[in-house]
Amino acid sequence: xxxxxRELEVxxxxxxxxxxxxxxxxxxxxxxxxxxxxxxGYVHRSVEKLAEVKKYLQIIPLVERPSLAxxxxxxxxxxxxxxxxxxxxxxxxxxxxxxxxxxxxxxxxHFYGMGIHGVMIGSSTAxxxxxxxxxPLIELAQExxxxxxxxxxxxxxxxRRDLPQGFExxxxxxxxxxxxxxxxxxxxxxxxxxxxARLEGVGVLTKEDAIKLGVTGPNLRASGVxxxxxxxxxxxxxxxxxxxxxxxEAGDAFARVMVRVREIxxxxxxxxxxxxxxxxxxxxxxxxxxxxPPNLRKQVEETGHIxxxxxxxxxxxxxxxxxxxxxxxxxxxxxxxxxxxxxxxxRMRMVTPSFRNVILFEHLTKGARVADIxxxxxxxxxxxxxxxx
Amino acid sequence: xxxxxxxRHIKALATGAKYMLGGHRLTLMYPDDIQEFPDGYRGMxxxxxxxxxxxxxxxxxxxxxxxxxxxxxxxxxxxxxPVRRPGINYTRCxxxxxxxxxxxxxxxxxxxxxxxxxxxxxxxxxxPERFREGIPKPQYDKEPRRVRAVLDEKRGIRYEPxx
Amino acid sequence: xxxxxxxxxxxYVFVPLIFPGITVAFLLLLVIIWLERKIAAxxxxxxxxxxxxxxxxxxxxxxxxxxxxxFQEPIIPKTVDKLAFIxxxxxxxGTAYLPTIAIPVSPTFYAFRSDLSLLIVLALSTLxxxxxxxxxxxxxxxxxxxxxxxxGYIVVSYEIPMFLSALSMAVLxxxxxxxxxxxxxxxxxxxxxxxxxAITMLVLMYMSTSKFPFEIPEAESExxxxxxxxxxxxxxxxxxxxxYVKLYVLSLVFTILFLGGWNPIPGFxxxxxxxxxxxxxxxxxxxxxxxxxxxAVYPRFRIDQAMDLGWKTMLPLSIxxxxxxxxxxxxxxxx
Numbered sequence: 001x002x003x004x005x006r007e008l009e010v011x012x013x014x015x016x017x018x019x020x021x022x023x024x025x026x027x028x029x030x031x032x033x034x035x036x037x038x039x040x041g042y043v044h045r046s047v048e049k050l051a052e053v054k055k056y057l058q059i060i061p062l063v064e065r066p067s068l069a070x071x072x073x074x075x076x077x078x079x080x081x082x083x084x085x086x087x088x089x090x091x092x093x094x095x096x097x098x099x100x101x102x103x104x105x106x107x108x109x110h111f112y113g114m115g116i117h118g119v120m121i122g123s124s125t126a127x128x129x130x131x132x133x134x135x136p137l138i139e140l141a142q143e144x145x146x147x148x149x150x151x152x153x154x155x156x157x158x159x160r161r162d163l164p165q166g167f168e169x170x171x172x173x174x175x176x177x178x179x180x181x182x183x184x185x186x187x188x189x190x191x192x193x194x195x196x197a198r199l200e201g202v203g204v205l206t207k208e209d210a211i212k213l214g215v216t217g218p219n220l221r222a223s224g225v226x227x228x229x230x231x232x233x234x235x236x237x238x239x240x241x242x243x244x245x246x247x248x249e250a251g252d253a254f255a256r257v258m259v260r261v262r263e264i265x266x267x268x269x270x271x272x273x274x275x276x277x278x279x280x281x282x283x284x285x286x287x288x289x290x291x292x293p294p295n296l297r298k299q300v301e302e303t304g305h306i307x308x309x310x311x312x313x314x315x316x317x318x319x320x321x322x323x324x325x326x327x328x329x330x331x332x333x334x335x336x337x338x339x340x341x342x343x344x345x346x347r348m349r350m351v352t353p354s355f356r357n358v359i360l361f362e363h364l365t366k367g368a369r370v371a372d373i374x375x376x377x378x379x380x381x382x383x384x385x386x387x388x389x
Numbered sequence: 390x391x392x393x394x395x396x397r398h399i400k401a402l403a404t405g406a407k408y409m410l411g412g413h414r415l416t417l418m419y420p421d422d423i424q425e426f427p428d429g430y431r432g433m434x435x436x437x438x439x440x441x442x443x444x445x446x447x448x449x450x451x452x453x454x455x456x457x458x459x460x461x462x463x464x465x466x467x468x469x470x471p472v473r474r475p476g477i478n479y480t481r482c483x484x485x486x487x488x489x490x491x492x493x494x495x496x497x498x499x500x501x502x503x504x505x506x507x508x509x510x511x512x513x514x515x516x517p518e519r520f521r522e523g524i525p526k527p528q529y530d531k532e533p534r535r536v537r538a539v540l541d542e543k544r545g546i547r548y549e550p551x552x
Numbered sequence: 553x554x555x556x557x558x559x560x561x562x563x564y565v566f567v568p569l570i571f572p573g574i575t576v577a578f579l580l581l582l583v584i585i586w587l588e589r590k591i592a593a594x595x596x597x598x599x600x601x602x603x604x605x606x607x608x609x610x611x612x613x614x615x616x617x618x619x620x621x622x623f624q625e626p627i628i629p630k631t632v633d634k635l636a637f638i639x640x641x642x643x644x645x646g647t648a649y650l651p652t653i654a655i656p657v658s659p660t661f662y663a664f665r666s667d668l669s670l671l672i673v674l675a676l677s678t679l680x681x682x683x684x685x686x687x688x689x690x691x692x693x694x695x696x697x698x699x700x701x702x703x704g705y706i707v708v709s710y711e712i713p714m715f716l717s718a719l720s721m722a723v724l725x726x727x728x729x730x731x732x733x734x735x736x737x738x739x740x741x742x743x744x745x746x747x748x749x750a751i752t753m754l755v756l757m758y759m760s761t762s763k764f765p766f767e768i769p770e771a772e773s774e775x776x777x778x779x780x781x782x783x784x785x786x787x788x789x790x791x792x793x794x795x796y797v798k799l800y801v802l803s804l805v806f807t808i809l810f811l812g813g814w815n816p817i818p819g820f821x822x823x824x825x826x827x828x829x830x831x832x833x834x835x836x837x838x839x840x841x842x843x844x845x846x847x848a849v850y851p852r853f854r855i856d857q858a859m860d861l862g863w864k865t866m867l868p869l870s871i872x873x874x875x876x877x878x879x880x881x882x883x884x885x886x887x
Contacts, residue, residue, distance in 0.1 A: 054452065057452070132545070136540055146486060147484065152486070191400065296493065296495075307493075312450060313449035
């Protein structure tokens, strides 16, 4: 190394405690980051190509897999696109149930992101608390769907299961618990002067840049852009629900965390409304309900667990194109399906929020300090498998 | 500003001390305690040999190719033509439960078991003859306590023993 | 047997080998790491180490860990500077423990008495960080290098204010002799006479031993394990222990300077080193436990913020503490 060469190239990851499944190539000058480029693709799993050889129903578990912690958004967006092609609408009760699961999922996805962020800046307590408090929500989702994370709950025409007995009470208990816990989170972590020092004014994303770079989700709203697909293009039961789009003006790492915290509070509000307003009725589209053999239809009504009609095994979708958008926990999920009338899509495009936010790594870390890299990384709630797909 | 910061330091330390002295814990003491799952939990799958109509829908819908139709030897020899029945491969199964939901005769059923250890890959493949014998029984050194997750307003989640 | 015991009980053998020397330091190491994990676990709503000796809550977890460190293969990468790489952990641990020899256990029980024992302790305690820097260089790894440099930066920002606040107590008591300083606190403890110095010294102690929120030279999410990245096996065990031993030494000094040392003891016990020693240890232990508790509360500072704190807040405070001492000396007319 000659004397003039000031920059040190540091390879952070993939074998690094805080890199996630990717490599960050950092050029640093002393403690200042000159350039940081994320090396994406380490966990590429070819979801889009795989979808071309899988049948429509088989793609549901597939699209859930890349986005751990935020599976419902992908599930919902994919099924919405398929439904557009099929030209069917789920019954209202199913719409509410979809919203319910989506919001439960949003809360525990936010907890997941905040927990990882906490441990990245050194607060193991924030990590453990977030992951601990995720558990009641996962328990709720498990009771509703039968699985902890990969729910595969939403199917074309409706949802797979009705509300279990006494589910409302349990939800209300968990919501109250979360509300009681929030002040402690603020005292110990969010308002901790060290947390503030680490996050405030770090990785500032201006409103203009946020729009220009096509950032999405909480990261966009933290820069003061009130854009939320739930409002911009309402789907499921959202048109009938009353909620606010959370924004913060500062655009720094702390604002991004605060947007998530406040969205959790907003989701609690939504969940309460859903349980209050949820209409009675079937949870699967009439067309498919009729295809279920009569003796099983009776069983479905008794247990609340849908039996698939035989047509689901080889679901044929009319030729055409459809796009569906959903606001997931991490941001906007877009599915574009091109069908040629066969049993598998001709092409499926899956745009995940992490894929759109990855550009921020390079943008936000310029001129930041080495210790800011994990602080910014965590605040984006970036999830490498989701971006790589 | 400095005063506010000091107050926040004190608050953070006090909250930490509060939790240090409190007896609240979220841990499930696995494997001493084993969680009983709620009804409808998507665990390993049971197969009812007699009611199965061998329609093959389960194998068709399976997203991971875990469920496959195997030629059932005995029946094939009896009937002089190949008879196919479903078998499952737990190395591939993702527990989505599509096969159970599509089965028109309820021949496939969920169990609440998911934590079984196998020694070999071959052991995890369940051709129809093995599939009908039911799921393996999980084995423990010491009979564990069965607990159930109870959601709680004050403590989030508690694990209470089940009788 | 009797002879052996009497030799061990000789202060110049007992102090370096038993208390406050290597034996107690080692036992403390086994307890404190377990306790630190337990405390963090309690705050974080979980159990922490539990299964090694379950009735006592996993109290001998660290014995199991130590055994693992002992029998694990210490991997020495090809590209390292071998001599420096292997020597530094031992030197680091050794120098961290060295200051204990100058710490008195009771008014009459000490390895040697010097007019300058406070200075000797402080001077010896500054040796250890040099080896961390050497370690970072010898490892020939970018993360180690950054960690070593960070340690260097941190050292310069805590050392001056820490020594100033310690020396402000020497000004107050008019002595650099730890025995005299402790004896001067028979009535009122130093922490009440000069709280500014006490707080400054406490914070900087945690900073010097990489406790949260100053766990900067080995910040896991940034630079893996800092200077210790390439170490494994017992070599890593030594470097991990070194910072705890250093905290132990500084806590003893802090106890003598601010918490009255072995006071209060009844007069008739003064010649027996047992009770004063136990008191001294308990007080120091509490200081260490507070350091362990901080892990559960704070994230870590950025290096520039820690340096800011050292130079812009702690340095003025430590100078103020000297003035406080001077004013008090003036009012009381000398200690």
